[in-house]
Amino acid sequence: MDVLDAIRARRSVRRYKPTPIPEEALARILDAVRLAPSAKNLQPWRFILVRDPALRARVAVACVNQTFMAEAPVIIAACGLPEQAYGRMGRCMNSWPVDVTIAFEHLVLQAQVEGLGTCWIGAFYEEEVKALLGVPAEARVLALTPLGYPAESPAARPRKPLAEIVSKDRF
Amino acid sequence: MDVLDAIRARRSVRRYKPTPIPEEALARILDAVRLAPSAKNLQPWRFILVRDPALRARVAVACVNQTFMAEAPVIIAACGLPEQAYGRMGRCMNSWPVDVTIAFEHLVLQAQVEGLGTCWIGAFYEEEVKALLGVPAEARVLALTPLGYPAESPAARPRKPLAEIVSKDRF
Numbered sequence: 001m002d003v004l005d006a007i008r009a010r011r012s013v014r015r016y017k018p019t020p021i022p023e024e025a026l027a028r029i030l031d032a033v034r035l036a037p038s039a040k041n042l043q044p045w046r047f048i049l050v051r052d053p054a055l056r057a058r059v060a061v062a063c064v065n066q067t068f069m070a071e072a073p074v075i076i077a078a079c080g081l082p083e084q085a086y087g088r089m090g091r092c093m094n095s096w097p098v099d100v101t102i103a104f105e106h107l108v109l110q111a112q113v114e115g116l117g118t119c120w121i122g123a124f125y126e127e128e129v130k131a132l133l134g135v136p137a138e139a140r141v142l143a144l145t146p147l148g149y150p151a152e153s154p155a156a157r158p159r160k161p162l163a164e165i166v167s168k169d170r171f
Numbered sequence: 172m173d174v175l176d177a178i179r180a181r182r183s184v185r186r187y188k189p190t191p192i193p194e195e196a197l198a199r200i201l202d203a204v205r206l207a208p209s210a211k212n213l214q215p216w217r218f219i220l221v222r223d224p225a226l227r228a229r230v231a232v233a234c235v236n237q238t239f240m241a242e243a244p245v246i247i248a249a250c251g252l253p254e255q256a257y258g259r260m261g262r263c264m265n266s267w268p269v270d271v272t273i274a275f276e277h278l279v280l281q282a283q284v285e286g287l288g289t290c291w292i293g294a295f296y297e298e299e300v301k302a303l304l305g306v307p308a309e310a311r312v313l314a315l316t317p318l319g320y321p322a323e324s325p326a327a328r329p330r331k332p333l334a335e336i337v338s339k340d341r342f
Contacts, residue, residue: 034336045336165216
C-alpha cells in the first residue's frame with residue numbers, strides 16, 4: 001500500500017475484533033518501528049507488547065478508562081529513554097518525544113498496510129501505566145495504542161485547509 | 172511506493188541538487204502533512220517553506236552552520252503551537268512535539284516516495300530561526316529539513332536488534 005494511501009485511509013479505531021494478529025504482519029510492523037530515524041541515531045525507545053488479557057484490561061483502565069483498548073489482542077506501550085536521547089534539539093529540548101513519535105507513527109502506518117487498526121492514546125496516567133508494566137523510573141511513556149482488526153469503519157475527520165498550515169518564507 | 176519500502180529506503184541526505192521540485196510532488200507531500208493525526212485533532216502546526224536563496228543560506232547558518240541545507244531548493248521549518256495543542260498527554264505533557272513530529276514524518280516518507288531527499292535537523296538555534304522566519308513568541312520550532320533531489324546515496328545506518336527494543340508484557 002502506497003504511503004499516501006495509508007495516510008489517507010488511517011483512522012483512530014475504537015472498536016476491535018479479538019482475531020489474533022499474524023506473526024508475519026507483526027514482524028513487518030516492528031521492523032517499521034526498528035528502522036525509524038532518531039536524533040543522532042540513538043534509538044532511545046522500548047515498545048512493550050501487552051497480550052496478557054488481565055493486564056490489557058488494567059492498562060485500559062489506566063488510560064482513563066478507555067476500556068475499548070482491551071478488545072484488541074495487543075496493546076502497545078511506547079516508552080522513551082531520555083538519558084539515552086539527544087539532549088539539545090533546538091539547543092534546549094530532549095529529543096525523546098520526537099524520536100519515539102517517529103517510530104510510533106511508522107507502527108501506525110504499517111499497521112494500516114496490514115489491515116490492522118490503531119489509535120494514538122495520549123490520555124493515560126503515566127505513573128499507573130509504568131507501575132503495571134514495570135517501566136523503570138528513568139523511562140517515560142509517550143503514548144499507547146491498541147493493535148487489532150477493526151470492528152468499525154470511522155469516517156474521516158476534518159482537517160484544516162493548506163492555507164492555514166503552510167506559509168512561504170515567513171510564518 | 173509501499174510504506175515499508177519507503178521506510179527502508181529513507182536516508183538522511185546531506186547533499187542536494189538545485190533541481191526544482193515539481194508542484195504536484197510538493198502538493199502530495201503537503202497533503203501527507205495536512206492529513207496527519209494529532210491529539211484531539213487540534214492540528215497545532217505551521218510548516219514554513221523557505222525558497223528565497225538568501226534566507227535559506229541564513230537559516231542554514233542558524234542550524235549550527237549546516238550549510239548543505241541551503242543546497243536544496245526548499246528548506247522546511249516545522250513549527251508547533253503549544254497553546255493550540257492538547258496540554259495533558261500522560262496527564263502532564265503538552266502534545267505539540269508529538270503532533271508536529273507525526274506530520275513531519277509524513278512529509279519525510281512522502282518525499283521518499285517522490286524521489287526527494289530530506290534530513291531531520293534537530294541542531295539549530297531556535298531563537299535565531301524564529302527571528303529569521305518571523306515566528307511569533309508563542310510558537311515553537313520543532314525541526315527543519317532541506318527538501319530536494321539527493322546528490323548522494325548514503326548507506327543505511329545500523330539499528331538495534333528487535334530484542335533490545337521490544338518486550339512482552341513488561342518493560
